[in-house]
Amino acid sequence: MATPEERLSELGLVVPEVAKPVAAYVPAVRSGQHVYTSGQLPMRYGELMLTGKVGGEVSAEEAYGCARQCALNALAAIKAEIGELAAVKRIVKVVVFVASTRDFTGQPGVANGVSELLGEVFGDAGVHARSAVGVSVLPLDSPVEVELLVEV
Template structure:
């Protein structure tokens, strides 16, 4: 990975693009800057205003589908960060990622689902994309989404 390439260029090399920031589904903003950090709201796997999938991981949604959902959530989180700072080259470090997985009680692969987001942050930001993370199983998420991702980044 070239040091001169931008996060957007790195994603484009993977046939991915940072979308427009997702419209909030309730009373909140997609991201807030506080000092040198940007905190995103939880991002759902929305593309073009629609959820990629609905349902529980381990029942209606398989592991690979959930990983793709986590990747879309990560792209949406990157979009939320960009909406606050304008230029993604200003991201110094992805600090913390929290991935919520709506899953059946017997599903224990939340870390593997979360890898869909974590790997994307590494691909987009290189060494600065290495982060702390929590992967949490929950009974239900907004709109019956299978995955939700929130992000904290340090910026210039």
């Protein structure tokens, strides 16, 4: 059976370097058998992929891609805590914040960027509870922010 890192490679993806926090916090914390990530932004090569509101400057499709990048960044934070993603027993909870215009109601579709990636990488262990929340603004004017809770 392929490891999560091998599955990512098959998808043409890699676990990036851990994104540097933009304030006074750490990217992830382990407590017992769980790892909680801080909110991860769609940082790629040290910069936000996009800025703005979904339903405005950012399309739902672009936000979906941002959500996938947030998930990769969360996996990087988890891997830094536990060594290998194969130690993840289950994705427990996903929280996706979407900075959106007042009339945008497609937050669940944006959040699918995270959920579908986790399903591809972890199979049945990637099935999780989830919240998709529309908000008025996120740090650095990011369109998406993602938190993960995993069991190890």
